[in-house]
Amino acid sequence: MSDVRLVGLKKRFGDNAIVKGVDLEVQAGEFLVMVGPSGCGKTTLLRIIAGLETADEGEVYLGGQRVNELPPRERDVGMVFQSYALYPHMTVRENLAFGLTLRKLPRADIDARVAEAARMLELDALLDRKPKALSGGQRQRVAMGRVIVRRPRLFLFDEPLSNLDTALRVQMRGELSRLHRQLGVTMLYVTHDQVEAMTLATRVAVFNQGLLQQLGPPMELYLRPTNTFVAQFLGSPSMNLLTARRDGAHFRGAGFTLDAVGEASGEVKLGLRPQDLRVADEGPLRGEVLAVERLGFDGYAFLQTAAGPLAARFEGSSVEVGQTVAVRPLGDVLHVFSADGARALRHP
């Protein structure tokens, strides 16, 4: 059963079209991450689902019910904001209880639910503090707790981890995953960070310029991107793209020749993940090393080739800036896209 369904959603602010027609279905219990560069419309989409914005065109269904005209409080949806949006004039306890008080739940119920959420998020000791007196991670947990106590059918997250430092972010990612397993509710999560997308999601939706580019499990998107945008957006360093032309059994580009695969003909874009390339003595691609990102024994070298910039993995210690080196692919690793990058023609 689909829990969230968007049909032909459009939204513009003045002359600026932000969402240009999005169709999307989210299954119950799913953790769907919406990812894309800033300005791609993902946050606006989230806000339309929440009821904080109204769509110009299209429909929003929650649990099968059309909710376009419903105010947020009648949608049974919870949201964690990027800035946490904790009420500064209330204690943690009051923050957590606010939504329940508005619903006029019995006092005892409220207390029980607050206590439960506080235990789950390890906030027990902080209940009587004001948000001012909390650390970033603690605030983040309060913001989540505020949604948890209400037990909505749908959790919305708007870049909730972007204000935390790296270590905390890793920890919170783990907690979010655990929470999702524990509660089993549908979660919609907006981020511009592909690592969060890859680690958290059951499915990922990639957006660009107001349109949904691809929707699927993270590894499918990584392995079988439908266009160059998705291909480059997921994976780090991002996929190398080289322009080439099919010439019989070869792809020929500026200064390189590769064995052709698949059916593509004419001009194409070749996609090569840096992980699938090795710096070697011999190889079809050559270039000057501009920079080296050493992670230890291995790392990535960033080259300037005749066909453009190229990133490739290396092992050992032999790569120096300024050197001219060769690069070879490790087996059948070639992604082939149409010349304009809009279609994938072949995946390894």
Place this chain on the structure above:
Amino acid sequence: MTRLRLFALNALLTLLCVATLYPVLWVVKLALSPTQTLSLSANPLPEAVTLDHFRAVLGSSDAQGRWLFGRQLLSSLVVSGATTLVGMSLAVTAAYALSRFRFPGKDSGLQLLLVTQMFPATLMLVPLYSLLQTLGLLDSLGGLVLVYATSSLPFCVWMLKGYFDTLPRELEEAALMDGASRWQVFVKIVLPLARPALAVTALFSFMQAWNEFILAATLLNDAARFTLPVALQRYVGEYKTEWGHFAAGALLISAPVMALFFALQRYLIGGLTAGAVKG
């Protein structure tokens, strides 16, 4: 900062405070001196102290034996309090709508608010008088309250709108998501957060009503319902000024406003400027 510089700073500030307070001390002296006249002396401390002027001002009663000062104090309090209440409740909702909602006529409305402030208030007296008569509100405290409340509205709305503009919208959205209605968001989130601005705006509208006398003197016809500034006007004639009574009355009138000022002064600094600085 060296000890010497700190001392110099303290000395300078003390001097400035004395200079600032000198005129006030001078009024205190007038109020406590036994005469009704000014006297040529630079010394701001009274040579002889008497409470006669205070007694005379406080104890005045009219032909029917009504205690005038008490009634006038009451009517000043009622008028100023009601003005603040009415004005603020009109202003907060309007300011919030102007800050948050999109609706036609919003920008021109805001401009219009400012524009009305540029027309000299005293010259509105003539049309206002006829208008109040049409509404049957001449010689009534209610009419006075309505006029004060509306005339302070533009300023209050602008002040509050400026402050609301600086409040993060996400807080309100979070409350909406928590299940609050627009009105609940306003009452439970926005108003508590806007407390400094509310305090300052309320103080201003109270002060404006407390101090106004031209309109009150024109509209009110019963000594027992005069506001205090109108009562004070009696002591300052074109041909004769009873300085002692005037000074005592002036102190009595200023005292509540000063008390309010001191009580609210911690809000003054934030409430006045937050809008400009953050926005």
Place this chain on the structure above:
Amino acid sequence: MSRGARRVAASLLLLFASAALAAPLRLWHGYRGGEEEAIERIARQFTAETGLEVEALAVPYDALSSKLTSAIPHGAGPDVFIFAHERLRQFHRLKVVAPTPALETDRYLLPAVAALELDGAHYGYPLAIKCLALFVREGVAAPDSTDALERVLPAHLSPDTFGIAWEAGDFYFHAPILAGFGGQLFGADGRARFDTPEMARSLTWVKSLQDRALLPQEVSGALVKTLFNERRIAMAISGPWFASEIDPQLGYSVHPLPVVSQTGLPMSPFLGVEAAFDSARSEQAEAAQRLARYLSVGDATLQRVTLGRQIPAELAAWDDPLVSGDPLISAFRAAAERATPTPNTLEMARVWEPMKLALKAVLQGGVAPEDAGALADRRYRALNREALPQADPRPWLIALAVGVSWLLWRHARRPRQPSPETWLGLTWVAPAALGLLALVLIPFVIGLSLSLFHHEAGDYTFVGGANFVDILTSRGYRFNEPLSFYFTLAVTLLWTAVNVVLHVSLGLFLAILLKEPLLKLRAVYRVLLIVPWAVPNYITALMWKGMFHRQFGAINALLGLLGVEPVSWFTHWSTAFAANVITNTWLGFPFMMVVSLGALQSIPADLYEAAAVDGASRWAQFRHITLPLLRPALLPAVILGSVWTFNMFNIIYLVSGGEPGGGTDILVSEAFRWAFQRNEQYGFAAAYSVLIFVVLFVWSRITRRLSGEEPA
């Protein structure tokens, strides 16, 4: 219950009901002290005798006339009011006063009755007369002529004493002298004439007394009182009210004003007749007439004489030994025999301002006595605008219609997608919008449109743009003198600029001082420095007005400690302007200080640390960090402050009062004078207000540019 008893009960009930229904008679007066007490007593007696309730209201004298003229035509005023007769003509034209056909003219002093006559009918019941007389200290020979006066006075001169004092800058006191020199204020056509040889001679004489120090400079009522009580003058010219101010230990006598020796004519003071008038709109006209008459005769007169020390207008009172045996009261009756009733014409009301200007100019030595008449004449003609010809309203209506439809069209043309918040937004602003519409916008629009009318005595004539033409062409006076729009505008702009600069620099300076973190008493200083803001500004104004008083002001006393000669603050433009500025600065700096304090708090401290590391001096830090970062916070405050200062009526009106000669008036106070002090020329005043509005509107546009806002 029997039928008869029931009928009695019913009629009793009716009687009570009607007694309860009849509203009390309202009596308005401007009296204080003994006179007020007398009126209250008489009102109680009247109630006791007639069963009619009376509600007496003592209105501040300065406000009484405007309250009467605004309330009565609206049916809201008193049934009976007490006022001096000189406003009678105006009251009559504004349909404020009812005639008194039943006045027993032979019951009262003849001149008092004459003063209340208008086109053959009488208005009001005369209560009391007031005129000037000569108060002579015990042991000084009372002079009967100016020659005698000038002979007697020099004997009383010493470095610290003078001969005689009166409020020489006030035409009420100069009028008898002018009359004594044979001057006629009004020509055959009824218009005032100032530029006459008699005027010049009378002024020369007064100036000569002052030059010989026989008459002190810049005499105020308070000074006359002080000098007389301290035995530093031998005589004073004043009215009956002066008696209550004289030290009871001091012996004195009262005499008619002397004869001017050059002409042989007596100095003839104005005779003011205070009368009880009936309102033209009283709903209980008969009872009102009864009360007014009751106030003027019999026992009421005796009460007014004994308690209020009035000089009665009722003849019968003089037979009472209580009255005729009172030396003061009979002396004033003698003085009144030489007096002429103040003309109750509209022309008379126009004389005061020009004459005050001329008198002050001569006595301060700026103008020769021969030229003063011309000066007054010019001011007189400037103030008395001829009724403007009626204009055709049609072109204006067409222009209005075109304007409105253009606005509507422009509005309708703009494509607009209906926002779901429209309804919500409109509901939330509706209460405020309704209030504003009713009580701010409607008066505002009426105020704007009044500028196209000429107002005279309750009648409005449509004159089109004539008021604006008059103002902008500065008709009747040069561009560069007071009363010209351009002069006043320049003063207003200077006033605003000087004040705002002082407010901001002082406020900022104090805020920076208070920012010092090591300051332990910071909170105390801050509270003390905010005090001026908490004082109501009219109190501030009056307080400073007192402090700038030439003889008794604290400022001159302080200057005296420093060895500086007392400054006469309001006789020179620069000092009067400075006095206004000082007052307004005291009043205004705390606001800017508080704004600056708030703004300074928002500047992160590490910026200063960074600058200090970079080697920036304190001045450089101020110049390059504080100022630029304060700008966004200070600019709105400065704009608001400039609008407030531009329209700061109270300070100008109450401190300098426009002295000298209207030179320090700003646009608002000028507009106020046209509206309320110069024959209610509302239309002209409204035109002034519109121009004020235009100036501020342009200013707000400029400042929006400055603050970098795009126009909405």
